[in-house]
Amino acid sequence: MIFLFKIGFLEISIVNLIDISLVSILIYQVYKLLRGSVAIKIFLGFLSIYLVYLFVNALRMELLTIILGQFMGVGVIAAIIIFAPEIRKFLLIIGKSSFLSNESIWQELLFWRKRESNAFNISPIIEATKSLSGTNTGALMVLSRNSELKFYSESGDLMDAILSKRLLISIFNKYSPLHDGAVIIYNGKVKAARCILPVTERDVPAQFGLRHRAAIGMSEATDTLVLIVSEETGQVSLAKNGKILHNLSFQEVREFLNDYLSGVDIDDKFDPISVYERPQFKKSAVKTSN
Ligand SMILES: Nc1ncnc2c1ncn2[C@@H]1O[C@H](COP(=O)(O)OP(=O)(O)OP(=O)(O)O)[C@@H](O)[C@H]1O
Numbered sequence: 366m367i368f369l370f371k372i373g374f375l376e377i378s379i380v381n382l383i384d385i386s387l388v389s390i391l392i393y394q395v396y397k398l399l400r401g402s403v404a405i406k407i408f409l410g411f412l413s414i415y416l417v418y419l420f421v422n423a424l425r426m427e428l429l430t431i432i433l434g435q436f437m438g439v440g441v442i443a444a445i446i447i448f449a450p451e452i453r454k455f456l457l458i459i460g461k462s463s464f465l466s467n468e469s470i471w472q473e474l475l476f477w478r479k480r481e482s483n484a485f486n487i488s489p490i491i492e493a494t495k496s497l498s499g500t501n502t503g504a505l506m507v508l509s510r511n512s513e514l515k516f517y518s519e520s521g522d523l524m525d526a527i528l529s530k531r532l533l534i535s536i537f538n539k540y541s542p543l544h545d546g547a548v549i550i551y552n553g554k555v556k557a558a559r560c561i562l563p564v565t566e567r568d569v570p571a572q573f574g575l576r577h578r579a580a581i582g583m584s585e586a587t588d589t590l591v592l593i594v595s596e597e598t599g600q601v602s603l604a605k606n607g608k609i610l611h612n613l614s615f616q617e618v619r620e621f622l623n624d625y626l627s628g629v630d631i632d633d634k635f636d637p638i639s640v641y642e643r644p645q646f647k648k649s650a651v652k653t654s655n
Contacts, residue, residue: 395455404451411440450566457586484626485528485553491619493533494594494601503596504537505547505562505576509589510626513556517583518549521560528553537594547579547591562591565607570641573609580604581638590625592618608635 395408418433445452490506497504507514522543526532528550536543536558546559564575565582573581580591585607593602600612603621610621624631 398451398455404448407447411444487619487622487626489528489530489533490622491615492530494592494618495615496534497537497594498599498601501596501599502537502539502594503576504594505580506592507547507549507562507583507589508592508622508625509549509551510628511588513551514549514587517560517562518557521546521557523557524555526555528555567638569638572641577602581607581609590622605635606632608637610635611641
């Protein structure tokens with residue numbers, strides 16, 4: 366083994382350094398995930414007790430080590446119960462960003478099928494959005510580039526219909542029995558309508574109602590781009606990765622949809638929802654359109 370440093374009785378190898386770096390990154394990621402929630406205080410409490418445990422263990426203080434060791438044993442189970450929602454969120458983030466979450470990769474690996482491009486003609490979506498926005502008809506469209514989202518599709522009515530402007534307008538027409546909930550669009554098809562999306566658990570600025578909360582929640586849980594047309598103002602927004610872009614022009618929507626479907630990383634172009642809490646942000650009733 367190659368040792369980098371030898372300070373007194375302490376010898377640190379490259380492996381130790383990598384180990385320490387990885388643990389630091391992990392702790393930072395957990396901190397980022399829990400920041401702002403009540404769970405962060407419990408997490409810091411556990412972390413402090415664990416550090417004390419490591420310290421007394423290193424000093425060979427046996428009695429204290431046994432007591433704290435017992436506490437840590439029970440503490441792990443308690444932590445799993447207390448942090449269940451955060452652990453779920455953490456695993457979802459890992460699953461979402463893993464390249465194995467891409468269904469077309471699985472098809473290629475398992476069935477030797479040639480991977481098809483996920484890009485398709487988005488004009489029907491843009492044209493339908495213009496019409497829905499112009500008539501102040503609320504709409505929620507989930508675009509997926511690498512998964513059929515079966516779990517969410519099955520919460521609504523399965524369709525598997527070829528995408529068209531008229532189909533989308535008919536679905537979101539307020540007299541249509543399919544208008545409530547979201548449509549899921551994948552590979553040029555409307556896979557399902559009337560789907561129920563997960564609502565974000567974060568605090569969302571007051572101007573965003575349930576439709577926007579569901580869009581933000583869906584974009585947090587999956588690698589999807591969610592398009593929202595507000596029933597109240599006709600404004601068009603996009604949600605991605607828990608962030609949002611509000612009151613977009615149709616040209617902007619077209620560019621974002623095309624970039625997303627061709628695999629471009631657009632996450633950085635989105636605003637954190639906290640931006641819309643600023644006092645200078647005014648909900649504009651003026652709609653920009655091209
Ligand atoms: N979890 C959900 N999944 C899918 N669709 C939902 C969900 N929650 C609400 N919606 C849709 O949003 C509609 C209610 O929207 P609401 O008016 O509360 O939201 P909003 O964000 O203020 O939108 P708007 O600006 O259009 O008024 C519902 O009728 C339903 O179609």
